[in-house]
Amino acid sequence: MRQVADLHCDVLSKMLRDDKVTLGPPNDGKLDVTLGRLRQGGIGLQVFAMWVPDELAKTPETLLRAAELFWSKVLTCEGMRLVRKPADVESVLSGTDPGLTGALLSLEGVNALQGQWWALRLLHRLGLRLLGPTWNHANWACDGVGEPRGGGLTKAGRQLVAECEKLGILIDVSHLSDRGFWDLADAASRPFFASHSNSRRLCDNPRNLTDDQIRALIAVDGLVGLTFVPYFVTVPGPATIDDVLRQVEHVCGLGGERHIAFGSDFDGIEVHVQGLSHPGEYPALAEALIRRYPEAWVKGWLSGNVRRFLTTNLRE
Template sequence: MRIADLHCDALSKLDRDAKLEWSAPSGKGLDVTAESLANGNIGLQAFAIWVPTGTPKTPESVLRQAALFHDKILSAQGMRLVKNGADVEAVLGPDASERGALLALEGADALRGERWALRLLHRLGLRMLGLTWNEANWACDGIMEPRGAGLTKEGRSLVAECEALGILIDVSHLSEKGFWETAELARRPFLASHSNARALCPHPRNLTDDQIRALVAANGLIGITFVPFFLQSRRQAGIDDVLRHVEHICTLGGANHIAFGSDFDGIDTYTLGLAGPADYSALADALLARHAEPLVRGWLSGHARRFLTDNLK
């Protein structure tokens, strides 16, 4: 069955190391490559632009990664830019014959409040935006910012403009206050592209039960991630831990709002059995051993397909 993955950091790696090759065999410095997507039967992969600490946070830094997305990712044979519902159907629908690449931004820091940069990125295909990455910026506080503030005036305006453009708001990494302000402000469904359940693993980056219920009530989407320390805080994380988070979210009414956001290329250590896109087959087998096939198909791609088709205008 085809897979949808809501988050990876291959673009940031490609930007930092010019020697890396998107077309090289998987394992040559990149988790996510053209080959590994094919091996994992990934129908849709979201590629996040992320400007790391130590790199100038400017619109130019963001646009450079957008250029890499077009020059490298989209140049692969059979790779389609996902901008709207028709594109989603072409890569995840029953007659899918292509693979889809969706452009995301992880952290609005480098936009520096410049709306021309946001609009240009939208023209280049940006369809998902995370307001911050852990820290505070001009738009909001991240979850690791000690003061725990929410959205700024400019951040509220950013949410409104993204919704007007058709850019999905991603609340992974956002402070709790920022989450609740976004939930109140949003007029369209929003998502957490790569976050798990805090009730099972008490990392601040994970979602509380109330946040999960709010995402479900907003008809949103939760991308369970494979980051080991978001899955398990006491021992080596494995595929069974992924299932625990899936099943916990189901108990909160979220069975029809679960997807996956691996965070491949954004992690240095891996969950046992999940080291790259090709390992989705092992996850699928583990899910099928405990749950009905229609549910598993929904988690692997069906819910992402519905959410994106409905909300990418």
């Protein structure tokens, strides 16, 4: 089975909402991403995002609760390994032990951080290595894609980028406003990536990336994490695996075959691409890709590009 790295899921948000939810039996029924399906799909690395649902307090305390859930309910599962540094990435993606799944902690939207740098430093100690400054709305750091005024990074947002670079946290541009994307490109001195966004040329949604943005991600040797959110894959739906392949083909056409990755957004969506509704179905995508593309490219998209990006850019 081919190994897979997935750049985004929302398991921790479901756990924040309902503390009975478990990654494995008995209470995994509400999850797309379960321990069994991670194994079934050959997921060698899964990124777990902390995103604070609207009904919960946007405070550092809520983020610490999410990080604690990551430690107590994800990392305690059999075969699950914390990924913080290049050696961790190698141990889960080199293929030497296919029974392992690496778990990497990310933050989607910094509103709950409230500009508290101590909380950022503490979360870093708890494993945080990837950070998207915004979700769809504006916050103290940046505007998201849903903010009509379309602002970019604030002064505090630029400081956030600098703090992340100092700590060794990589910046995720998914959900950033267009202005925010280009401000980030200007402010960043390290490679950045998109964890779960598609091509806007193919599917016109502000959550998707313009061709220029995709070229910028390629130019910094970043990643374009294509996502399985049906309404970011194609409109009108329903979306199919073939539609996902069209996204892949488009990024290849822009010269991005060494920068394509996947970020499913499982557990963050209510509807799914047909035949791609949980990590156990990744092999169906792999089979469709392998029918059309060289094996080496497909391996790169499924995990090799993520492996290279993380081993190059995470710190020992």
